Amino acid sequence: MKRRSFFKTSAGTVGVASILPMAGCTTARVNSKGERTTDKWTQVGTGKTGLPNRKKTLNYDVAVLGAGMAGISAAVAAARNGAKTVLVQDRPVLGGNASSEMRVTVNGVHGLRVKDKKQPKIERETGIIEEIMIENWYYNPQESYPVWDHVLYNFCVREPNLTVMLNCQATEAIMDGAKIKSAVCWGYTNETEYVINAKQFVDCSGDGLLAATAGAEYRTGREGKAEFNESYAPDQPDGWTQGDTIMMITKDMGRPVPFYPPEYALPFDYEKAFKDKHRKIKQVKEGFWWVELGDEFDTIAAREDNRHKLMAYFYGVWDHIKNSGDFPEADNLALDWVGSIPGRRESRRFMGDHVLCQNDMLDYRHFEDAVAYGGWSLDEHAPGGIENLDDPASFFHQGFEKLYEIPYRSLYSKNISNLQFSGRNASLTHIALSSTRIISTCAMMGQATGSAAAMCVDKGVNPRDIAQLHIKELQEQIIRDDTFIPNRPANDPKDLVRNDGMLFASPAKSGDVNLLTDGIGRDIYGEVHHWESNSLPAEIQVVWEKPVELSKVELKGDTELHKKIAMHKNPAKNEGQHTTVPPELIKTMTIDAQVNGKWVQVATVENNLVRRIKTEFPTVRATAIRLNIKEVHGKPTAKVFEVRAYKS
Structure with missing residues (x-):
């Protein structure tokens, strides 16, 4: 949906719908300038009063929305390539699913199923994502997740071209035709509304609220087999998305410790869950990814209900582990941390000029515009999650023997001219997402889009122009910056070593x-x-x-x-x-x-x-x-x- 047209006003008219006087009110809460009139700040030491200045307009070349590992990689890449960049994050910490709030491991392509046992299985990601993880071991050998948050923060704020805005969510796009002119953002902790003007936008927020309000075409749910000829898709399309999960970690107390479940805990039907090995408790130190809930229509609207139910289901599982007598190895264990924010796997997937599908990946299709790669198995989680105990928690449909390519045309919007996306909201089918959603794969998409955004600014063009006219230059840049593109060797004409060295x-x-x-x-x-x-x-x-x-x-x-x-x-x-x-x-x-x-x-x-x-x-x-x-x-x-x- 395309809303506000950037404060266009006529004489005597307030142009911002959110600050119009409410019907039935006798006193307007804002004046003709859009300033609040019912919130006069009083400073008792001096007796001064005044209206709080809680509206700011900021100008950047590139705005990156969402600071998971995809967003961090996009923002740092854009900044390093010369663009004045802002990174907007709706949480108090960076990292998204990988942060201390959710603690999802930064996995990548190390699950390759190479037939030749003499060949190493792992072809780990390089570039910005590797830089971050090496720095973490340097600054954080104690393996602290809260310290990890601050490693990420330091990694971003030291970039001279990058501004980081925490506790701030992009809520609405201000449009100029099919182009995003500005992002309206709300700062939770400072009660401030920001209007961020930018030339290029990269939505790495996962759910993609800014892109959705811009009118970018997207879809949710599962495609049917026929649309993309995907053998692992359901026979008919439906609305299911992969679910959200909360995680936990335990602490060995060195002595038996009791566990008393909270009143809202839901009993765990372990007999049905363990039937046919559909759910397993392999260890009791951490877990459990299969305590998961999605939705068959609107997984975003269901998030708070699902958060409560996930906590209830988790405590039911832990109650069984601690109090059934079937897991004596848990006798000395106590919960040390339990997530309060679910980690999300899937919601909106925005459509680009190409929709990456199962057969692109399994056939190892070569794309002339490849900018990233993946290799995690096609790992589709069961519809209904823990509320569907009849199916396995996950269908590991098929692994990969080598790396598959991700094209740049899957990383920008087909109908919004200056919008890109990276991570789980890219242009993918539901089945393709079951592999590409892995965090390091998302980070490589982010580095590609950030580099492309800076190139767009430098050349005065938009992402589709990069795909059609400048893709080799983009590929050379991201390879130079230490990412890897399968089947695409570097051939930089500016490199003096290659030229007669x-x-x-x-x-x-x-x-x-x-x-x-x-x-x-x-x-x-x-x-x-x-x-x-x-x-x-x-x-x-x-x-x-x-x-x-x-x-x-x-x-x-x-x-x-x-x-x-x-x-x-x-x-x-x-x-x-x-x-x-x-x-x-x-x-x-x-x-x-x-x-x-x-x-x-x-x-x-x-x-x-x-x-x-x-x-x-x-x-x-x-x-x-x-x-x-x-x-x-x-x-x-x-x-x-x-x-x-x-x-x-």
Whole structure:
């Protein structure tokens, strides 16, 4: 629905519907300027009174609505690529489902079901999402979820082009035809209405309220088999969405502790639930994702009712675990944290120029406009959730043997010209969403849309123009920024190393230095795309026959993408994964440039925490550069996947 036309007024008319005097009132609560007249602020120390200034207009290049991992990635990408950006979040913390409020693990594609057992299964996501998780292990080795919230906050607020607005929800779009002109936002804690003007909008809020009020086309529920020829879809379309879940964590008290359920707890029908192994209690430390409720029509309207019922169902399950006698391993356990806000899996899905479907993924369709990838199984949760004990809690329809591609045309609106979306509200079928909803996959979509939004601002175009005219440039940018696109090697014409640079290096333990310009920034499916030194310190040189002007040198190091890196609610799950800064990561190095036949140090890198290392220095005219890798965070060798050089 397209509402207010940006305060258009005629003489003597108030143009904002929400501040018109109410019918039947004898005294108007606002004056002709739209100011409240019944709320005069009195400061007793001075005796001064005045009307609170609770309306503000803000101007940005890019507005990102929703600060889950998709929104964070979009906002940071837009800011880093030069756009003045605002990130609006309706909660007091960042992270969305991954925050301390809901504590969903930042999973990704590590569920690949590779047939060749000699090949590693994991092809972990890189880019902004990896940067965040590495920083978390650096700042938060104690695995505290409240501290994780603040790691995310620091990650965002330090970006010079990014403003973060917490406790603020975008409630309405102000339209100019098929274009969003502004977002009206309400600040809960400061009673302030904001009008945010922006050139580009990215709705990463999951539910997509701003996009919906803009009139962006969307759908909810399940498509029938026939529409997209999806074998796992129901025979006929219906309204069911995957449900919301609350999570918990327990604490071992070292002695038996009783549990007394709250009065509103609902009894758990464990006999039916455990029949045919449709529900399982594999452990009693954390859980349970299958305490889940959706809705067959409007899962957003049902949220508060479902929140109460989810808590009631959860306490019924825990009562059974603690008091049935069937789980003696729970005798010493007490609830340490129980979520009060359900984590959501599905609601609105906005339509783009392409709707990603089951067969696109299972057939590993190649998209010329691919900007992200996925690999989590098609994991559709049962309609009705815990209220439907006749079906399994989840249908793991089919896993993936390799990565599937996500096209950019699924990440912008087909009918609102300057609107993109990332995460579970992207242009997907219900079945496709059962895989793409995984948090790290959503984050990669976010980095793509944030980069595209900045490009739109820079070029004065809209997302469809990027898809049709500038997609290769967008792909090159996000690959340069250390995301990965299957079947799309980098080929940046501005990269001076690829343009006539000759590479030399210290003796190699594995790989070849010439692989550093093959355009693939990782080893994948058993293929080698790296150079690894035989020892440390180690050196890489790039030599040009004629002098080149350069001011930036970049490289991609190793973080062992075949190991998991996410923080878990249950630390016992950390076995076999990184719980520190990856020991393979380059820590300390210097860069020299050969100017007029002499080596001059131009950059120093110390205590590095990122896979993609960027250096910038005053422009030099050089015939060679030398990368001196001195120290890695925990290994005696250094592995590199890519070296680039640029002139600003």
